[in-house]
Amino acid sequence: MKKIALLLIVFTNLAVFSQEQKRPKIGLVLSGGGAKGFAHIGVLKVLEEAGVKIDYIGGTSMGAVIGGLYASGYNASQIDSIFQATDFNELINDFIPRSSKNFYERRNDELYALVLPFNKMKIGIPEALSKGMYNYNLLSRITRNVRHIKDFNQLPIPFLCIGTNIETGEEVLLNKGNLAQAMIASSAFPSLFSPVEIDGKILVDGGVVNNYPIEEVRKLGADIIIGVDVQNDLLDRTQLKDATKILVQITNLQSIERMKKNVTNTDIYIKPDITQYGVISFDKGKEIIRKGEEAAFAVYEQIKKIVDESSPYRKPKLELSSDSIQVRAIKSNELDNYTKEYVIGKLRFKPGAKTCYDDLLKGINNINATKNFSAISYSLEPNKEDVDLHISLKENPTKTYLKFGLHYDNLFKSGVLVNLTRKKTLFKNDIASLDIILGDNIRYNLDYYIENGFNLSFGFKSHYNQFNRNVAKEISSTTLNNPDINSINVDFTDMTNQAYFQSLFVQKFLIGGGVELKYLKIKSETLANVDPIIDNSNYLSLFGYLKFDSFDNKYFPKKGWYFSGDIQSYLLSSNYTGNFQPFSIAKGDFGVAATLFKNTTVKFQTDAGFSFGQESVAFFNFILGGYGYNPLNNFKYLYGYDYLSVAANSYIKSTATVDYEFLKKNHFNFSANFANIGDRIFETVDWISIPKYSGYAVGYGLETVIGPIEIKYSWSPEQPKGFTWFSIGFLF
Numbered sequence: 050m051k052k053i054a055l056l057l058i059v060f061t062n063l064a065v066f067s068q069e070q071k072r073p074k075i076g077l078v079l080s081g082g083g084a085k086g087f088a089h090i091g092v093l094k095v096l097e098e099a100g101v102k103i104d105y106i107g108g109t110s111m112g113a114v115i116g117g118l119y120a121s122g123y124n125a126s127q128i129d130s131i132f133q134a135t136d137f138n139e140l141i142n143d144f145i146p147r148s149s150k151n152f153y154e155r156r157n158d159e160l161y162a163l164v165l166p167f168n169k170m171k172i173g174i175p176e177a178l179s180k181g182m183y184n185y186n187l188l189s190r191i192t193r194n195v196r197h198i199k200d201f202n203q204l205p206i207p208f209l210c211i212g213t214n215i216e217t218g219e220e221v222l223l224n225k226g227n228l229a230q231a232m233i234a235s236s237a238f239p240s241l242f243s244p245v246e247i248d249g250k251i252l253v254d255g256g257v258v259n260n261y262p263i264e265e266v267r268k269l270g271a272d273i274i275i276g277v278d279v280q281n282d283l284l285d286r287t288q289l290k291d292a293t294k295i296l297v298q299i300t301n302l303q304s305i306e307r308m309k310k311n312v313t314n315t316d317i318y319i320k321p322d323i324t325q326y327g328v329i330s331f332d333k334g335k336e337i338i339r340k341g342e343e344a345a346f347a348v349y350e351q352i353k354k355i356v357d358e359s360s361p362y363r364k365p366k367l368e369l370s371s372d373s374i375q376v377r378a379i380k381s382n383e384l385d386n387y388t389k390e391y392v393i394g395k396l397r398f399k400p401g402a403k404t405c406y407d408d409l410l411k412g413i414n415n416i417n418a419t420k421n422f423s424a425i426s427y428s429l430e431p432n433k434e435d436v437d438l439h440i441s442l443k444e445n446p447t448k449t450y451l452k453f454g455l456h457y458d459n460l461f462k463s464g465v466l467v468n469l470t471r472k473k474t475l476f477k478n479d480i481a482s483l484d485i486i487l488g489d490n491i492r493y494n495l496d497y498y499i500e501n502g503f504n505l506s507f508g509f510k511s512h513y514n515q516f517n518r519n520v521a522k523e524i525s526s527t528t529l530n531n532p533d534i535n536s537i538n539v540d541f542t543d544m545t546n547q548a549y550f551q552s553l554f555v556q557k558f559l560i561g562g563g564v565e566l567k568y569l570k571i572k573s574e575t576l577a578n579v580d581p582i583i584d585n586s587n588y589l590s591l592f593g594y595l596k597f598d599s600f601d602n603k604y605f606p607k608k609g610w611y612f613s614g615d616i617q618s619y620l621l622s623s624n625y626t627g628n629f630q631p632f633s634i635a636k637g638d639f640g641v642a643a644t645l646f647k648n649t650t651v652k653f654q655t656d657a658g659f660s661f662g663q664e665s666v667a668f669f670n671f672i673l674g675g676y677g678y679n680p681l682n683n684f685k686y687l688y689g690y691d692y693l694s695v696a697a698n699s700y701i702k703s704t705a706t707v708d709y710e711f712l713k714k715n716h717f718n719f720s721a722n723f724a725n726i727g728d729r730i731f732e733t734v735d736w737i738s739i740p741k742y743s744g745y746a747v748g749y750g751l752e753t754v755i756g757p758i759e760i761k762y763s764w765s766p767e768q769p770k771g772f773t774w775f776s777i778g779f780l781f
Contacts, residue, residue, distance in 0.1 A: 074104040075355060076271025077119075078263050078315070080308075081110025081256035082279035083238065083328025084337065087132065088321040089115045091341025092277050093125035099352045100361020101275075106208045107266035109255040112277070113210035113235035114188070117228055120208035121195045122367035129338065131191060137331035140187070141241065143179035148599050148609075149414035152559065153480065153498060157420075159603050160779045161452035161468060162755040168447060181233050181242040182417045182425060186410045188229035189427075193406060194369055196429050200225055207269055210235040211255030211262050215244055220258040222265060223247070227428050238328070246424060246443070256280070261311045273355055276315035277341070279323060280308060317351050319344050372406040377435040386444060386473045387421065394502015394553075395419065409438070421445055421472065448472045455755050456778035460678040460692050461516055462489035466781050486781060490516050494781075503553065510547040514681055515540070520672065520693040539583065542570040543681065547592075554595070562593035565617070569668055584668050586625040592617040604757045605708060605716055605750065606642040607650045613638045619666070630663035634683070636671075648710040658683065659699035659731050672696045673726060676746070676761055677776030688722045689744020689765025691772055700726040701736050714752035720761075721745050742767065755779070 077096075079089045089112060096103070108116030118128050136144070147155060157164070165172050189196075201208045201224045209224040212234045223231040226247065234245035234252040244251045255262075260280050267274065312318055321344040326333055345352070356362075379400050381392050396412035398404050417425055424443035429436040454466035464486045474481040476499055484494040492515065498508035519538050544567070551561025567590070571583040594615035600606040614637040622629040636658030644650050658671050671683045675692030678684075684693060687702065702724035709717050723740035730736040748761035756779030764771035 073272035076105040076266040076274045077103045078276040079108035079112030079116045080261045084330040085279040085323045086111025087334045087337035088341030091338040092345045095345035100356045102362035105269040107262040109211045110236045114232045117232045120204045120206040122205045124364045145418045150418040154418045161454045163453045166447040167449045167451040190406045211259045212252035213257040215253045263311045273316045275317045277319045375435040377432045378437045381440040390502040391478045458677040458776045464488035513544045515542045538575045540572045544568040559596040565590045587623045589621040590619040610641040632662040632665045634660045650708045652706045654704045657701040665698045670696045671700045677774045679780040688746040688763045697726045699730045716750040
């Protein structure tokens, strides 16, 4: 019986093999067309429903992306789910999560409205809107099941795609190497995405030379070609109304005639009706997918003729393997201006570590966030039971940048920010930055920083600030003894210089310390019969700090938390007032944000500070009041009170804000804060008593390219009047 059963199995397999050999081989050709390529998903759904088995796939641009995913094992429904979950605004803009940026890189994004390359005294423009890293990371993660396959003929479905050599204009066949990289190269639309270098060739979108690789798929062995064409016909002058359409027209000029010939050689030609959509109509994805389904159903009878009705094919769902990765070694190319320690420090995991794809992609994002590299590619190569991470980095040839910003608030008034940033100024891994702020109050910020990854990093800071404002009289209790005076008008000047070191603690917290020399001059012409100069001293201090920040947005966070704690000991002073004695100040700030439900976020914040040791200098007291300015020294926001109107050497404050994003980037919010402020309040239980200070604010905020534009109305039950505050642009 066993022999008979064995013979039956053998004959059955032979019969199936014979049928497979006789069955005509089906090739699928998918053209490029940007967002219009969503129609390919709809076509694939119908082909699967009909029972068609695809034997070969060739694609260009978006056709390469969808075709590559299908060839790697995904079915149409899974690809649909992937695209529905993708934020294409983030993809086009090459979104880098805020958590991937260090404090300097965040400052760059949260301070400057315009950044331009600056080389040999000439201002340049970026080579493209995006490097395509968001897309590359996404495709690398979702094609990890075939990451070790370097010959695309060995994929579950043999696959190829087309790129264009931008230097020669020649067509480049991509059928070997890194699948994700090949798909990215084939879809690198000029000016939107940066070119991709593969095997020494600089490649852009394959649609420039061959948007419908039918001949190449036939050479693979296809007997029948199903072709899906999402390419537009040439537009007339009345339709060429924006840059995107003009660029698409340019890429179509060469391929339009070739496409007409290819159509006649296609056995089943599918042309979705998507003329009303553009290459960036990603928000219309569901509609475009339906158009693909409709076009496929229009030729459904032709499709059914190539299906074996007795045994229709059902493509299984791809089961992805675990994304756990044991990295044995990290290998990168030699760099002129950055060390290997710098690169590994950005990855935030070391050779021999066990990690996962999410952590790998975070590390790649960390490298990308530096903007030090114009091209980044990586692959995981097998090494026994583990993998080696191979990273290829191309250094950004631009080392100097001009940056600009605008800001207005009711304290510092109007300001125009001009910045000059230079990388590799003196040493490897370094960056130097100089801000000049022109306006009602001229200021500057100078930063120099050497980043050494997991090792200690070093830096120097210098900044100068000035303003004229009525401030709390407690800023100089030694000068004012008149109880009828609540505030005085002062000219405030602060110049601070710091040398510091810092490093990552448990790969998340920033820990550091250093030495500071501060020059402080406070002058009031309104004081009668007394010296108008309140202070004119230098102060030498030591400081240390610990910071963490996982907010997804500095100004309107939806999730995350942050902590900042520091201690500073003032040791010496030139002592203009004659009252200086050494003292210390400690302060901490904690906040958390969470989305309660769609578009509504709540943020809680608590901050506190106190002095200890000898009697503190009044000029370093905590001075609260106002909103919308860049905090300086121990100045703190306090809703319900005017700028710098409450002062003492210790305080505790809690704030709650509910923010509702009623339209994209448009915010309505309500805030409440409560505080206890006084001298040495933590030496008693006064700080946990009913708050002596309270305030509320309602506001509107708009996210713009120059930064947030905010208006708030604030009031307090302890104050006779409310205050309206304006803030325009990033804080500086």
